[in-house]
Amino acid sequence: MADKTILRALAGETLDTPPIWMMRQAGRYLPEYRATRAEAGDFLSLCYNSDLATEVTLQPIRRFGFDASILFADILLIPQALGADLWFVDGEGPRLSTITTQADFDALKPADVIHETLNPIYQTVRNLTEALPRETTLIGFAGAPWTVATYMIAGRGTPDQGPAHALKDGNRPVFDALMERITEATILYLSAQIEAGAEVIKLFDSWAGSLSGADFQTYALEPCRRITQALKERHPGIPIIGFPREAGDKYIGFAKATGIDCVALDNSVSPEWAVKHVQVDGCVQGNLASSHMVTGGDALVEETRHIVRAFSGGPHIFNLGHGITPDADPANVQLMIDTVRGA
Numbered sequence: 001m002a003d004k005t006i007l008r009a010l011a012g013e014t015l016d017t018p019p020i021w022m023m024r025q026a027g028r029y030l031p032e033y034r035a036t037r038a039e040a041g042d043f044l045s046l047c048y049n050s051d052l053a054t055e056v057t058l059q060p061i062r063r064f065g066f067d068a069s070i071l072f073a074d075i076l077l078i079p080q081a082l083g084a085d086l087w088f089v090d091g092e093g094p095r096l097s098t099i100t101t102q103a104d105f106d107a108l109k110p111a112d113v114i115h116e117t118l119n120p121i122y123q124t125v126r127n128l129t130e131a132l133p134r135e136t137t138l139i140g141f142a143g144a145p146w147t148v149a150t151y152m153i154a155g156r157g158t159p160d161q162g163p164a165h166a167l168k169d170g171n172r173p174v175f176d177a178l179m180e181r182i183t184e185a186t187i188l189y190l191s192a193q194i195e196a197g198a199e200v201i202k203l204f205d206s207w208a209g210s211l212s213g214a215d216f217q218t219y220a221l222e223p224c225r226r227i228t229q230a231l232k233e234r235h236p237g238i239p240i241i242g243f244p245r246e247a248g249d250k251y252i253g254f255a256k257a258t259g260i261d262c263v264a265l266d267n268s269v270s271p272e273w274a275v276k277h278v279q280v281d282g283c284v285q286g287n288l289a290s291s292h293m294v295t296g297g298d299a300l301v302e303e304t305r306h307i308v309r310a311f312s313g314g315p316h317i318f319n320l321g322h323g324i325t326p327d328a329d330p331a332n333v334q335l336m337i338d339t340v341r342g343a
């Protein structure tokens, strides 16, 4: 177990070659993913089909030999398990029933019934513990409460998270109650993933960047701290990666303040800045711009080398700054891996 490279980096070890995996590594840029998704019928049916979800989780491991695999599921399964309607519009993204009033909130289910919906996800995790190569680390995940709340409130992705900010500022009791419900459900969901065999947890706060000042403390940092504390109490030693995307200066001190083991960095911060201000506190993950997976070439190789070199003095897990996009070329993924591994 402890010889797995990702676990070593998360424990604070500086490795000669950084371990590597990729956000959204199972996805539409892979023809084998598109084929399995077609077999499942649609994205949500794929998430809840443990055999097919296991298959798509394994596809990028077979093709590229990444050091970690990430459970195939979605951050929006929690809202669905809490009783929200959820569907995906092809080419557009998620749609949900909205939460904007006390009555909407009251219609949600309590946190402890989520397992009824989410049991197939735990089965996927169990399948993966059997099916993965022994050197591959299995990462479980959830959305952080603020990011999940932004989708539950607006009913879709939004450029500036306006509806969530409006509820936070206009009806604080309902907003806080929703954040609390999501936080409780997230702790239960992630505990169940760990019990099923997840070896690392990642919390995706994709919209943390729109929280400023005290709001960042209260709604990004504090929920991450609470979830981390609860998981580590129940599962001592479980490593946690936090991703307060586009936090900028607020990446500084985030690991110490929350108790997480690694900060995932988006590509809006330079490696040099992050070495000085974030890696001083421990492991970091990141942060190649995902656009390189579309454009490839010398620029990909140079920027990959630059990131590896910059972070080489401390614990580092190589990754993209955000998820790989459907228009990416799998050959560029291979080029990135070969460059990181010095081939």
Ligand SMILES: Cc1c2[nH]c(c1CCC(=O)O)Cc1[nH]c(c(CCC(=O)O)c1C)Cc1[nH]c(c(CCC(=O)O)c1C)Cc1[nH]c(c(C)c1CCC(=O)O)C2
Residues within 6 Å of the ligand: 022, 023, 024, 025, 026, 027, 028, 037, 043, 070, 071, 072, 073, 074, 075, 076, 092, 093, 094, 141, 143, 157, 204, 206, 323
């Ligand atoms: C915000 C968010 C979501 N989901 C996720 C986030 C946080 C990370 C981030 O900021 O991207 C996280 C996520 N989504 C998915 C995974 C699983 C595995 C993996 O990373 O390989 C993970 C870790 C599968 C997925 N989740 C989704 C797909 C594409 C669905 C398809 O096959 O049609 C996949 C593979 C759909 C999804 N799911 C979500 C959106 C906004 C969309 C639509 C946008 C898009 O299509 O890329 C919500």
